[in-house]
Amino acid sequence: MEIKVQLTDHPKAKTPDSELGFGRVFTDHMFTMDWDKENGWHNAQIVPFGNISLSPACNVFHYSQETFEGLKAYRTADGHIQLFRPEENFKRLNNSNARLAMPTLDVGFCVEALKKLIEIDQAWVPYSEGHSLYIRPFCIGTEPNLGAHNTTTVKFLIILSPVGAYYASGLNPVSIYVEPRYVRAVRGGTGFAKTGGNYAASMLAQEEADAQGFSQVLWLDGVEQKYIEEVGAMNVFFVIGGKIMTPSITHGSILPGITRKSVIELLRHWGYEVEETRITVDDLMEAYKEGKFTEMFGTGTAAVISPVGLLRYKDYDMKLSDGKIGELSQKLYDELTGIQWGKRPDPFGWIVPVC
Numbered sequence: 001m002e003i004k005v006q007l008t009d010h011p012k013a014k015t016p017d018s019e020l021g022f023g024r025v026f027t028d029h030m031f032t033m034d035w036d037k038e039n040g041w042h043n044a045q046i047v048p049f050g051n052i053s054l055s056p057a058c059n060v061f062h063y064s065q066e067t068f069e070g071l072k073a074y075r076t077a078d079g080h081i082q083l084f085r086p087e088e089n090f091k092r093l094n095n096s097n098a099r100l101a102m103p104t105l106d107v108g109f110c111v112e113a114l115k116k117l118i119e120i121d122q123a124w125v126p127y128s129e130g131h132s133l134y135i136r137p138f139c140i141g142t143e144p145n146l147g148a149h150n151t152t153t154v155k156f157l158i159i160l161s162p163v164g165a166y167y168a169s170g171l172n173p174v175s176i177y178v179e180p181r182y183v184r185a186v187r188g189g190t191g192f193a194k195t196g197g198n199y200a201a202s203m204l205a206q207e208e209a210d211a212q213g214f215s216q217v218l219w220l221d222g223v224e225q226k227y228i229e230e231v232g233a234m235n236v237f238f239v240i241g242g243k244i245m246t247p248s249i250t251h252g253s254i255l256p257g258i259t260r261k262s263v264i265e266l267l268r269h270w271g272y273e274v275e276e277t278r279i280t281v282d283d284l285m286e287a288y289k290e291g292k293f294t295e296m297f298g299t300g301t302a303a304v305i306s307p308v309g310l311l312r313y314k315d316y317d318m319k320l321s322d323g324k325i326g327e328l329s330q331k332l333y334d335e336l337t338g339i340q341w342g343k344r345p346d347p348f349g350w351i352v353p354v355c
């Protein structure tokens, strides 16, 4: 399919890198494409970034038919721009779309469209250390119909946002609180899909965690509320008795992170054993009391690796790695960010060059 390009007449002034933060500044252009039953996907275009006009009766506003992705483009030392495993993101978008009863996309076409969009907005990819271009592809149900049935029209967009370094002053351990009351996902639900509804359902718990000085919540399973699932927007890993463990994603309630997958592949490549298993919060507390639970970290595109310094369940505190950065967390962070920014070799073929 051909992509029509309409360039802006009014390029915006660029925000200095030091003022970027996360997700508030957007580039000059965006990609959009439409779907309906008769025509399938059509009307692929790159247009100036701007507001879109939708009927207030659109499906997405009332019944949350929405899916999204998050990935980054990185500026290498020699000025080139590259992506990290972008096909994985569009494959996952297709799995999310299938669960939300929306049409799937051609993965190869999406990667090409994304590369074209980034090439047009390449001047927006930051040069500063640790800064990157955050990429947000998403799909919304656009049928203006209050009947609660599947949408017959869908819009797919990609927007780009230059972002600051996640860790402004080096890797920093975070405090996490095990959510005792609310649940995020259940078996058979939408936990494995990247969809706005999962986030809407977690805002209240996040707000309560914030109020208690914790940066994120750790979710337990939605049935027995004892098995560890994942953190807000990160998967989790534990080092217990020298073994590396992470919750298995086979029950469909955990988001299959691409960073999670990369960490597992990297650890196995280095010769470590990684166990994908079910871990209860009681297992963690017991291992902690025995001095065996020594390290914990989260994995996700935004932070890459997020070491956990404190984990609280009800009124029991587990302090990890002396509140410092665990050895494994640091090693994984250095390797993954090294590959992403082109400072280290890429033996797995994860990097896709843009321009």
Ligand SMILES: *Cc1c(COP(=O)(O)O)cnc(C)c1O
Binding pocket: 070, 194, 230, 231, 232, 233, 234, 235, 255, 256, 257, 258, 259, 260, 299, 300, 301, 302
């Ligand atoms: C996006 C996301 C993750 C992390 O996935 P990555 O592909 O590693 O960025 C983990 N959990 C949830 C709920 C997410 O939405």
